[in-house]
Amino acid sequence: DQIEKGGYDHFMLKEIHEQPKAITDTFRGRMLADKNMIKMSSVDLNLDKFLNANRIIIVACGTSWHAGLVAEYLFEDMARIPVEVEYASEFRYRNPIITEKDVVIAISQSGETADTLAAIKLAKSKGAFVYGVCNVVGSSIARETHSGAYTHAGPEIGVASTKAFTTQITVLTLIALKLGKANGSLSDQAFKDYIQKMNRIPKQVEELLKIDDHVKSIAAVYKDAKNCLYLGRGFNFPVALEGALKLKEISYIHAEGYPAAEMKHGPIALIDENMPIFVIATNKGHYEKVVSNIQEIKSRAGKIIAIVTVGDTQVKEIADHTIEIPDTQEALTPLLTTIPFQLLSYHIAVMLNKNVDQPRNLAKSVTVE
Numbered sequence: 001d002q003i004e005k006g007g008y009d010h011f012m013l014k015e016i017h018e019q020p021k022a023i024t025d026t027f028r029g030r031m032l033a034d035k036n037m038i039k040m041s042s043v044d045l046n047l048d049k050f051l052n053a054n055r056i057i058i059v060a061c062g063t064s065w066h067a068g069l070v071a072e073y074l075f076e077d078m079a080r081i082p083v084e085v086e087y088a089s090e091f092r093y094r095n096p097i098i099t100e101k102d103v104v105i106a107i108s109q110s111g112e113t114a115d116t117l118a119a120i121k122l123a124k125s126k127g128a129f130v131y132g133v134c135n136v137v138g139s140s141i142a143r144e145t146h147s148g149a150y151t152h153a154g155p156e157i158g159v160a161s162t163k164a165f166t167t168q169i170t171v172l173t174l175i176a177l178k179l180g181k182a183n184g185s186l187s188d189q190a191f192k193d194y195i196q197k198m199n200r201i202p203k204q205v206e207e208l209l210k211i212d213d214h215v216k217s218i219a220a221v222y223k224d225a226k227n228c229l230y231l232g233r234g235f236n237f238p239v240a241l242e243g244a245l246k247l248k249e250i251s252y253i254h255a256e257g258y259p260a261a262e263m264k265h266g267p268i269a270l271i272d273e274n275m276p277i278f279v280i281a282t283n284k285g286h287y288e289k290v291v292s293n294i295q296e297i298k299s300r301a302g303k304i305i306a307i308v309t310v311g312d313t314q315v316k317e318i319a320d321h322t323i324e325i326p327d328t329q330e331a332l333t334p335l336l337t338t339i340p341f342q343l344l345s346y347h348i349a350v351m352l353n354k355n356v357d358q359p360r361n362l363a364k365s366v367t368v369e
């Protein structure tokens with residue numbers, strides 16, 4: 001067991017630290033940065049289906065559903081293709097409208113989630129083209145889909161998903177970029193710029209992981225919180241949801257993720273001096289709006305822990321704690337902003353003496369309906 005953990009105390013921590021390598025493995029053979037190209041035969045061979053799709057419907061559960069939400073922002077922004085993201089369990093039972101002109105993307109780490117598998121079968125029966133994004137090679141979902149891409153994250157043992165999530169986002173970003181280039185939504189220059197920035201992500205994640213001690217010290221301050229709020233906007237709204245999910249899963253602290261602007265329609269009523277609020281405030285994503293959300297929190301005495309872009313000064317003045325991420329395109333920031341949240345949940349759970357790798361009541365893969 002100790003050997004398998006590679007010197008780390010838990011699989012989760014090992015898997016968090018494996019992300020630079022996992023993302024590099026996801027790139028392998030696909031990301032040809034020196035040629036400004038992305039090679040993915042599963043997309044090239046089905047290009048007409050993607051480009052002529054009425055819409056893309058993404059089905060998934062849990063963390064994979066959050067990766068799907070990031071993909072919605074990516075596909076719509078980069079490739080201008082309408083996207084709907086569905087919980088597989090809701091989708092399959094509501095008599096959904098699916099046609100032969102729809103493309104369904106199923107996202108699943110294990111490739112065995114019963115609801116996702118059933119949603120795929122339903123979509124196939126209606127004539128949709130079904131594409132899978134799975135981690136486990138040869139899994140049921142990988143076999144059931146018409147085509148797909150593996151994330152190549154390697155085995156994920158910790159029940160709380162970490163590297164599977166970032167590699168799912170990696171694959172989905174590559175697809176969005178490819179489609180955006182193919183249908184002309186992205187100019188050659190914009191595409192090139194994305195490729196170069198994307199190619200730097202593994203190194204930036206590696207750099208970012210050095211903040212571990214800083215995050216640990218923040219974890220020590222907030223470990224006894226009873227409720228936490230996670231806020232983000234745009235590409236980082238799903239990251240807020242995922243941050244809250246990570247905390248719930250392994251530390252059993254109640255946490256909610258919310259789009260920052262929606263705060264005033266409810267969660268603001270909960271804010272007092274006992275409420276830590278984790279806010280993603282990267283410098284290109286509606287920054288001023290998020291700053292004003294942070295001010296609203298401050299004036300209600302909430303504790304603010306903000307994820308900011310390196311060099312930030314404005315949020316630093318208001319927040320109780322800041323965590324810096326390296327600079328990149330806003331669309332690529334989910335691959336960075338999610339890392340501090342993983343570390344934070346990990347450290348809180350360890351400090352609370354919880355079973356990090358096998359939290360109570362949760363299963364790595366839910367193969368029952």
Ligand code: G6P
Nearest residue numbers: 062063064108109110113161363
């Ligand atoms: C379970 C796991 C989660 C995972 C979800 C979907 O709830 O505990 O970590 O996100 O299933 O699993 P999948 O294998 O389909 O991605």
